[in-house]
Amino acid sequence: MEATKRLLEALKELKKAELKEFIWHLCNGVAADIEPIPRGNLEEADRQDVVDCMVEQYSDDAGKITVQVLRNIKQNNLANHLESKLQEGVCVCVCVNIYIYIYIYRHEIKILLPVEPQPIQSDGKRRSMTQSSQEFKRKKLQEMGDEIYIPAKSQRKGSALLITNIVFDYEVNNRPGAEIDEENMEWLLRALGYNVEKRRNLSGEAIDREVRNFSKLLSGHRDADSTFVVIMSHGARINNKDAILGVHYHLSRNPNDVYFVDETFSHLNSVNCPALIDKPKVILINACRGGGVEVPDQVPRPDTWVHWKTDFVCFMSTVPDTASYRNTKTGSHFINYILDVFCECAHEDDLMELFRKVTNCMATRPGRTFDKLLPCLERTSLTKKFYLFPGL
Template sequence: MEPRDRELIQKNYMSLVEIIKPRVDEVCGELLGMGIISSGMKEDITEVPFPSERKAMMLLDLLMTRGNHAVEALYKAGLQQQLYGLADILRPENQPHGLIHTTGLQDSTPTASAADDSPDEPLPDTWPDQAAIESIGTLRKVDKKQSRMLKLYKESLEVPGKGMIYRMKHRERGRCVVFNNYTFDHLQPRDGSNQDRKGVEKLFQALGFDVEVYNNKTCKKMWELMEEEAKADHSQADCFVMFIFSHGHSGVVFGTDGKKDEKEVLQNAIGIKRIRELFGNLDSLGGKPKLFFIQACQGDLKDKGQEVHDGGTSPMKASTSPDLPETTLSLQQQKRLNEENIKDIKLTAKNLEEDQSDAMGEKRPNQGDIFIAMATIPDHLSWRNTVHGSWFIQAVVYVFGKYAHKHNLDRLMNMVKNLVAKSETRIKQYKQIGEIISTLNKDFYFFPGLCEKEPNC
């Protein structure tokens, strides 16, 4: 650790302890994610039966042995956890980090007067809730009162490729491609899918994306359009997004001609792995986030849920319209699927033994910077309300529209999963939970309303 950083910690030791101790476990988690401490070091602090003050002391003592980047990492962890007093002490040249400060010891409690520091409005008690969705109106954008978000955005623009936040610098963020299959040759229609399409189209246009919608495409046509998109020049884009609304099964999504033959083998389906591989190795999207949202069943199992014994009662479902599974294919088909479509991608890297010139370009993993949000977990059904749309996509539209101006993608998707988990079918009270597959290696924020050269995007 640099002598000046060590002196800074020692000089403000007890003030830092007081600020960190209410959120010491969360700060340790942030530092683990940045690679400053190991999981064993984190457990040595968070799992011991010591008071939080003692844990904060242990953390500071450890950080003074963790190299020259430890203080900068602690500063960023403080911003992530809204401990602005900590950030002010470590980087006084950047203060004020919050909008309200006290003299002497800094208050680590988020203040309600700061737009991005105020507590989140509670999520609806039941889902889907069309009144809640319609109440959003327009996308909430970052405004000048959100000091934390403005600083994070500034950080994202500094030293391309070196920071821990993906850049979103252009007014036009990139392409958002939507495949909306709702009429099929051999499978049941997907009533309510157009509600999903309308919500996503409006949301991502407001987020600055060029939205392209393809309705009711066969398997062959879907793949041709995906290949065309992959061949396009995305060099001026910050990001790429794709939504797929269709029937599906383990590891695949169907075109409108999807079916099972007399031997119960699935036909006219595209493997999600295949889609991932297509977009995972594009030069013009290298190092840029590629987001995929898949609304489709991944099997035939139904989640019956479990009782939560916390003294509370589960709210009844608000909607009276029917909720339908995305497909009713037999479980035998799952065993017959081509392994190419259902295996997890195993990323491998060949170690290079020879020395290489510093002039060589930066190399990235072929399948890096990919985020896949599945509506449901493997082998299970996903549910769609015939009036409001699918539980999952409507939750995405609601949460992103209301909270994308203040939270990163990980937090947003946890809120989405929380909403979906509140849903249940009207008759047998079946449940649903989604799954995230991610090789993102930085924090992703949509930063609605911000771009590099224009104050109001």
């Protein structure tokens, strides 16, 4: 009952046109794995009717789906507020192997719940994220001073964008198993404390638009301490540039349906995304690979000159002119090794050390010679060590 009340309160914040757009998404599909509500059920529906229909169709998932639709219609502040309120109302049951950790620090009581374990995978794996401790975090901040990126005070680390292309216009280009990568990456990002904006099956132009829109999320980035952008699709090298293929791509019929990875750096640089100045911007690309500027005056900084493309790190699944392999049942090697290493080591290693361990694992993995992959760091300009501090 309390959760239903929260949903209704959220919908009351929407204007008439915004409510209409909200209903449109419910009827036309929020995501590929969420069944749409029949149009007739929401014809001439008011806010209470919408909530009732969602609860009836989605049961306990109604709140989560409401948050997703709000983000789809760019009501990010309202989505974050609702998500927070829904989490406050969750009843916690203490049972075997579930523990509640209470930290008292500077007169503040903070209750941390272990991150929900990853769903069991087709290979039988079920990962769990090892949590950092407040003591470790305080020690690192004291020891490293200006050599470490200082986390934001809020528990939320920021927003992450996850784009996955699975189904293409030309069936031969479909990426079976990529849905597992999507599920794995979404779980990992949420386990690290990020609010995930998920998009699927986009053209090159649509990828560009989504990354550009993501860079404009002032409220999502202003109070964040970092961000992740993850793009998974087919890839190619075009004119010596890394390109991500859109779902309409065809070598002869539609060769221009691509998104160049370089555009990600442009959209998130200091000019186009000032809210992320001095904050790590982590770009993960899972695909094959066939100076300074003036900052706008409104950016609160002691000086107005900053490097244009600093604080980036881009980790790609393979070196140039090399294919990237994906298992149709367990997902990509690259994504699986990232999850393995991050779950085991992110509580104590900085990001570059995590990437080094992923690279080492992939370089030494047993198997056939031709599918031994070597990930590659590109355009890295982190000026400090970046610790993820999972759970804090």
